[in-house]
Amino acid sequence: GQSLEQPSEVTAVEGAIVQINCTYQTSGFYGLSWYQQHDGGAPTFLSYNGLDGLEETGRFSSFLSRSDSYGYLLLQELQMKDSASYFCAVRNGDNYGQNFVFGPGTRLSVLP
Amino acid sequence: DGGITQSPKYLFRKEGQNVTLSCEQNLNHDAMYWYRQDPGQGLRLIYYSQIVNDFQKGDIAEGYSVSREKKESFPLTVTSAQKNPTAFYLCASSMRGTGFAAGPNTDTQYFGPGTRLTVL
Numbered sequence: 001g002q003s004l005e006q007p008s009e010v011t012a013v014e015g016a017i018v019q020i021n022c023t024y025q026t027s028g029f030y031g032l033s034w035y036q037q038h039d040g041g042a043p044t045f046l047s048y049n050g051l052d053g054l055e056e057t058g059r060f061s062s063f064l065s066r067s068d069s070y071g072y073l074l075l076q077e078l079q080m081k082d083s084a085s086y087f088c089a090v091r092n093g094d095n096y097g098q099n100f101v102f103g104p105g106t107r108l109s110v111l112p
Numbered sequence: 113d114g115g116i117t118q119s120p121k122y123l124f125r126k127e128g129q130n131v132t133l134s135c136e137q138n139l140n141h142d143a144m145y146w147y148r149q150d151p152g153q154g155l156r157l158i159y160y161s162q163i164v165n166d167f168q169k170g171d172i173a174e175g176y177s178v179s180r181e182k183k184e185s186f187p188l189t190v191t192s193a194q195k196n197p198t199a200f201y202l203c204a205s206s207m208r209g210t211g212f213a214a215g216p217n218t219d220t221q222y223f224g225p226g227t228r229l230t231v232l
Contacts (some may be wrong), residue, residue: 041225042202043155048216086152091219099145099163099170100221102155107143 002026005104006087011080011109020073020086020106028093032064032071037105038084046086047073075108083110115140118203118224125190125197133188135203142208144186145221148172149200158201161186162208190229195202201216201227 004024014020022032031050035043049055049064049071061074075082088103116137126132135144135200140194143162148157157170161180175194180186190197 031215031219033221035221042226043204043221044223045220048219052216089221095168098168099157099160100219101157104146104154107152 002090002092002101004086004090004101006086006103006106008104009107009109011111013111014078014080016078017074017096020036020075021107022071022088022103023102024069024071024088024090026069026090026093026101027042027067028091029069030091030093033089033100034062034073035087035089035102036084037047037087041061043087052080062069078110080110080112083108113228116203116205116222116224118201118227121225123227123229125229127231128192130189130191130204133201133203133229135186135188135189135224136184137186137205137222137224138184139205139222140183142183143206143220144180145204145206146170146176146178146186146188147202147204149226151200155202158188192212195230198231198232199229201229224229 006022016056033048037043047062054063059076064071085105085107087105090102092099092101119134145160150222156172158176159178161167167180179188203224205217206221
């Protein structure tokens with residue numbers, strides 16, 4: 001089976017840097033994705049890591065270590081609008097990656 | 113504009129009724145998915161389809177049914193057999209892929225705005 005773990009909540013202040021961790025257990029690993037979801041809205045894609053290392057997209061970066069089954073999303077220069085839930089996701093290794101499994105989500109609260 | 117739409121935005125169902133949620137995409141994606149999200153929870157997969165006329169059960173398929181007669185459309189029916197259907201339903205699409213062809217393009221899912229279903 002597949003399982004992903006994330007902290008349930010993270011709180012930070014405007015302008016700070018925050019890291020949201022994701023650890024996974026999968027029977028086959030094909031890459032780690034990150035999504036952002038504001039309250040009442042739909043998830044939107046943020047980042048993808050297929051290989052070890054850091055991927056940077058503006059204020060957001062994502063890191064992957066396949067040997068540690070671990071990744072994180074790094075948000076810099078936090079803004080109030082970054083308050084949202086963040087989900088990591090992997091392809092389902094039980095069926096050759098034909099669908100996706102999501103983590104439970106981390107709720108980020110940005111304080112003024 | 114390319115995108116994925118869902119309707120209605122809000123839906124109210126009486127006990128014992130079947131209701132159908134619409135999902136349409138014009139992104140030319142082969143793969144489509146239905147997820148259920150309960151308050152404060154993650155996304156759980158109901159059904160998915162990799163190609164027209166084919167679909168597979170996800171983790172929580174009981175009480176739901178789908179069809180995939182057209183590439184653009186993947187409607188979800190919530191039947192009276194679903195005992196606790198009140199939830200937020202999200203439809204998504206992506207390029208068709210398996211783990212062997214994974215990458216940022218195939219692994220990006222595009223989500224519709226969702227349908228909030230309430231049982232009265």
